[in-house]
Amino acid sequence: MKKTIYTALCFLICWTTACKKLDVPPINIIQDKDVLSNAGGVQAYMARLYAQLPIEDFRYSPERGLNFFWIISPFPAVTGEALSRDQRGAMQENVNESPWADCYRLVRDVDYFLENIDQYSSDFSEAQVNGWKGEARFIRAATYFALVKRYGGVPLVDKVLQYPSNDLEGLNMARASEEASYDFIAADLDYAYQNMSETNQAGRANKYAAAGFKSRVMLFAGSIAKYNNITLIDGGARICGIPSSKAVTYFKAACDAAKLLDGKYSLYKKTWAAGDKEAQYQNFVNLFFDASSPENIFVKQYHYPESVHGYDAYNVPRQLMGANGYSAEVNPTLDYVELLDGLPKNSDGTLKTTTAGKYDLYTNTMDLFANAEPRLRATVVLPGDQLKGQSIEIRRGIYTGSSAGGITPLLPAGSTANYPTADIVQSSNANQTPYKLPDGTTMNPAGLSGIFTGDGTCAISGFSIRKWLVPDKPTSEVLENRSDQTWIEMRYAEVLLNYAEAAWELNSLGQNGTYLSDAMTAINQIRERAGATSLTGAGDLLSVDAIRKERRKELGFENKIWWDMRRWRTADKEQNATLYRVLMPFYAANDKKYFFDARTDERNVRYTFDVRWYYEQIPNGEIQKSQKLVQNPGY
Amino acid sequence: MKNRIYTIAACAIALLAASCSKLDNYEDPKETLKGSVIDAGTGKTVQTEQGSGTRIKLLEISWSDNPTPFYIASMQDGTYNYTKLFKGTNKISAEGPFVPLVQTDNTGATVVDKSQTVEINGTKTVDFQVEPFLRIEWVGEPTVNSDGTITASYKITRGTNDPNFQQNVTDLRLFVNSNKYVGNNNFDDRYSTQVNFNGSEANATLNQTVTITTKGGPLPKTRQYFIRVGARIDYGLKYYNYSDVKTVTVP
Numbered sequence: 001m002k003k004t005i006y007t008a009l010c011f012l013i014c015w016t017t018a019c020k021k022l023d024v025p026p027i028n029i030i031q032d033k034d035v036l037s038n039a040g041g042v043q044a045y046m047a048r049l050y051a052q053l054p055i056e057d058f059r060y061s062p063e064r065g066l067n068f069f070w071i072i073s074p075f076p077a078v079t080g081e082a083l084s085r086d087q088r089g090a091m092q093e094n095v096n097e098s099p100w101a102d103c104y105r106l107v108r109d110v111d112y113f114l115e116n117i118d119q120y121s122s123d124f125s126e127a128q129v130n131g132w133k134g135e136a137r138f139i140r141a142a143t144y145f146a147l148v149k150r151y152g153g154v155p156l157v158d159k160v161l162q163y164p165s166n167d168l169e170g171l172n173m174a175r176a177s178e179e180a181s182y183d184f185i186a187a188d189l190d191y192a193y194q195n196m197s198e199t200n201q202a203g204r205a206n207k208y209a210a211a212g213f214k215s216r217v218m219l220f221a222g223s224i225a226k227y228n229n230i231t232l233i234d235g236g237a238r239i240c241g242i243p244s245s246k247a248v249t250y251f252k253a254a255c256d257a258a259k260l261l262d263g264k265y266s267l268y269k270k271t272w273a274a275g276d277k278e279a280q281y282q283n284f285v286n287l288f289f290d291a292s293s294p295e296n297i298f299v300k301q302y303h304y305p306e307s308v309h310g311y312d313a314y315n316v317p318r319q320l321m322g323a324n325g326y327s328a329e330v331n332p333t334l335d336y337v338e339l340l341d342g343l344p345k346n347s348d349g350t351l352k353t354t355t356a357g358k359y360d361l362y363t364n365t366m367d368l369f370a371n372a373e374p375r376l377r378a379t380v381v382l383p384g385d386q387l388k389g390q391s392i393e394i395r396r397g398i399y400t401g402s403s404a405g406g407i408t409p410l411l412p413a414g415s416t417a418n419y420p421t422a423d424i425v426q427s428s429n430a431n432q433t434p435y436k437l438p439d440g441t442t443m444n445p446a447g448l449s450g451i452f453t454g455d456g457t458c459a460i461s462g463f464s465i466r467k468w469l470v471p472d473k474p475t476s477e478v479l480e481n482r483s484d485q486t487w488i489e490m491r492y493a494e495v496l497l498n499y500a501e502a503a504w505e506l507n508s509l510g511q512n513g514t515y516l517s518d519a520m521t522a523i524n525q526i527r528e529r530a531g532a533t534s535l536t537g538a539g540d541l542l543s544v545d546a547i548r549k550e551r552r553k554e555l556g557f558e559n560k561i562w563w564d565m566r567r568w569r570t571a572d573k574e575q576n577a578t579l580y581r582v583l584m585p586f587y588a589a590n591d592k593k594y595f596f597d598a599r600t601d602e603r604n605v606r607y608t609f610d611v612r613w614y615y616e617q618i619p620n621g622e623i624q625k626s627q628k629l630v631q632n633p634g635y
Numbered sequence: 636m637k638n639r640i641y642t643i644a645a646c647a648i649a650l651l652a653a654s655c656s657k658l659d660n661y662e663d664p665k666e667t668l669k670g671s672v673i674d675a676g677t678g679k680t681v682q683t684e685q686g687s688g689t690r691i692k693l694l695e696i697s698w699s700d701n702p703t704p705f706y707i708a709s710m711q712d713g714t715y716n717y718t719k720l721f722k723g724t725n726k727i728s729a730e731g732p733f734v735p736l737v738q739t740d741n742t743g744a745t746v747v748d749k750s751q752t753v754e755i756n757g758t759k760t761v762d763f764q765v766e767p768f769l770r771i772e773w774v775g776e777p778t779v780n781s782d783g784t785i786t787a788s789y790k791i792t793r794g795t796n797d798p799n800f801q802q803n804v805t806d807l808r809l810f811v812n813s814n815k816y817v818g819n820n821n822f823d824d825r826y827s828t829q830v831n832f833n834g835s836e837a838n839a840t841l842n843q844t845v846t847i848t849t850k851g852g853p854l855p856k857t858r859q860y861f862i863r864v865g866a867r868i869d870y871g872l873k874y875y876n877y878s879d880v881k882t883v884t885v886p
Contacts (some may be wrong), residue, residue: 020702230800233739233741233742236743237743238743485701606824627701628701
């Protein structure tokens with residue numbers, strides 16, 4: 001009997017344990033409540049959003065898209081800032097690497113955060129929650145801006161779309177007008193500015209980053225309103241183009257947003273000294289590497305070994321090449337170098353290399369640049385300049401001809417022909433045969449960093465890039481995926497330039513005020529830091545070109561200029577079967593001196609910007625997914 | 636044993652052969668659409684370039700009100716011919732260096748619609764009468780100079796009276812190539828002369844006979860060159876208008 005009772009008891013005990021509820025959320029998957037109910041979880045969520053932010057940084061090229069490690073057709077070689085052996089002409093971004101889908105994925109993650117964080121607001125202070133909401137909307141604004149600057153008006157999704165859903169028609173979204181798209185971004189940035197705090201972790205935005213971005217976005221919108229000629233209307237919405245009557249509104253918004261940063265950020269001048277060119281040069285180099293720079297508004301950090309890029313490996317001058325065998329992908333053009341002040345010039349503004357039909361002779365290659373503004377040396381490696389303790393030797397060849405009465409130019413002006421082979425010794429690659437000079441000493445025909453006639457791994461334009469290169473990186477670490485310097489996506493100099501340009505445009509559109517003198521003040525701040533001479537009066541600002549030129553100089557090689565050429569709608573005029581120019585240093589054996597030959601790109605690579613590219617092609621796969629998505633004109 | 640292997644092999648082959656029966660037997664597209672884009676003022680076709688010049692836009696409305704457009708590229712002489720279309724009802728228009736056939740106002744309402752709705756079945760010819768932005772005509776015959784360059788004269792006139800499509804001429808080229816396909820997509824940049832205009836500079840040269848010479852020194856001798864003048868106005872996608880192609884023999 002007892003036995004039976006015990007058996008029954010056992011049985012019943014077993015029964016009670018079975019009462020456990022089985023319908024529990026999977027415990028091996030992180031739940032919303034694990035992430036959104038504590039500050040650490042929110043930080044992790046934000047980290048992922050920032051990591052996917054579509055900005056054109058060290059890991060971007062128009063051929064291979066965002067976040068790619070192999071950058072051998074660099075962005076500056078598409079704009080005419082530089083030449084690269086791997087970039088043969090103008091291009092629009094590779095449509096197969098379009099960020100379209102990734103941007104909407106990121107927007108969805110932001111919308112999800114915005115819709116769900118309120119459920120956990122009791123765990124945080126109100127300011128914390130609002131700050132995060134502002135931050136999320138900053139990220140959404142930056143993401144939409146990446147779309148709008150490429151495609152014009154895009155579908156505006158501001159909530160998490162449910163799929164599968166009964167409302168399939170609601171998922172089928174048409175493109176909003178370009179104007180509405182810019183206004184949507186502006187509203188997000190305004191919200192971000194109002195709700196975020198003044199400071200944030202490095203790499204994350206604060207309220208001033210939102211204001212700075214707004215100045216950038218509104219300047220784009222104003223430029224489109226003023227300069228665009230392309231119209232596409234779909235369902236009553238102008239999805240390409242903005243009415244010109246809106247230009248004033250947008251330029252004003254750009255000015256107002258830029259002003260919010262007054263006194264909060266400043267140009268980096270830690271090691272700057274008035275009148276001291278060496279200090280000004282060193283200051284401009286340091287600006288890109290000082291984590292505490294008061295100029296950095298929004299940055300993207302890298303850290304070896306978990307988050308890396310290869311900028312140094314791809315771009316060091318040939319003689320500092322690392323073990324991967326890459327070098328000199330970005331070679332600034334003479335067109336870029338000529339923008340900067342302090343160079344001897346011909347009456348047409350080109351670099352002066354001859355006098356009365358004979359080449360000017362220099363003892364050292366650096367002598368030509370002796371009076372150049374310090375910003376030039378900090379941006380471009382000039383032939384014979386110092387980098388990492390070495391003199392960077394850039395020489396096209398040795399001129400062995402007679403020099404009695406001076407040397408006449410090797411080619412007629414404007415010629416695109418090859419150099420004559422008589423009287424010139426040159427090298428086809430880095431394995432050089434030294435040439436015996438008349439005095440008995442020997443010299444390699446080409447410099448250690450080029451220029452070689454058969455091997456593009458050299459300074460093909462006569463210059464090499466300096467900006468962003470870590471000045472003290474040992475060659476053993478000049479490797480792919482070994483660089484981790486910080487990308488500065490927005491610095492105060494850009495905000496000043498945004499302000500100056502918007503102010504100039506407002507003045508030209510007949511708006512009264514101190515716009516022109518304000519523009520000059522902003523430009524002069526930048527010129528002073530750069531070591532260039534200041535503008536003196538309104539006569540220097542008759543044309544917007546003065547401001548655009550300053551922008552090209554200051555922000556060159558920072559992956560911004562292509563977007564500027566597009567919004568100014570000047571790209572198709574600048575790049576119309578255009579040959580960019582290079583500067584070839586030669587050593588005259590009989591004179592024991594150098595001369596320079598300014599000529600067009602020896603490869604005869606011509607750049608033509610197709611007008612269609614002002615509005616990029618939307619990937620066909622996206623067009624086919626939707627009944628309402630309309631392609632941009634001409635594709 | 637051997638027999639069995641043979642039997643299995645025979646069966647396998649039989650099955651294999653049977654599986655070859657064709658099921659995807661929807662008829663190939665084989666309807667033809669052809670025609671020309673014609674300058675309504677002169678009756679000549681509107682010269683263009685292949686690729687980024689004129690294209691014919693087809694909207695197949697037999698099954699959807701909102702179809703994805705299908706484009707047919709025009710040949711450089713302004714004619715087109717496509718022989719692999721499905722049967723169906725299409726709304727057809729053309730895009731290129733001429734006043735748009737379909738225009739909308741600021742609200743998106745269609746104000747001009749010269750597209751043609753056509754039932755495609757068999758061979759169909761559809762021509763479009765358009766107003767080109769610019770008309771570029773040769774004046775006389777191009778000549779080979781004693782220095783080995785080629786000089787030609789041309790005259791540019793506006794092709795439309797509508798001031799909305801009379802923007803400034805931004806640039807002009809004398810395109811030179813060694814085969815008959817010549818235009819902005821296909822030219823020899825060593826010899827092709829380029830003229831850029833600022834603002835309204837070019838207006839003074841309209842309706843005038845202008846002479847232009849190839850650049851880059853003498854052209855290589857004893858061969859034929861194909862030349863063409865192209866110019867464009869600052870409107871929309873900035874399509875080039877072209878003269879027709881002239882053949883020049885350099886002796």
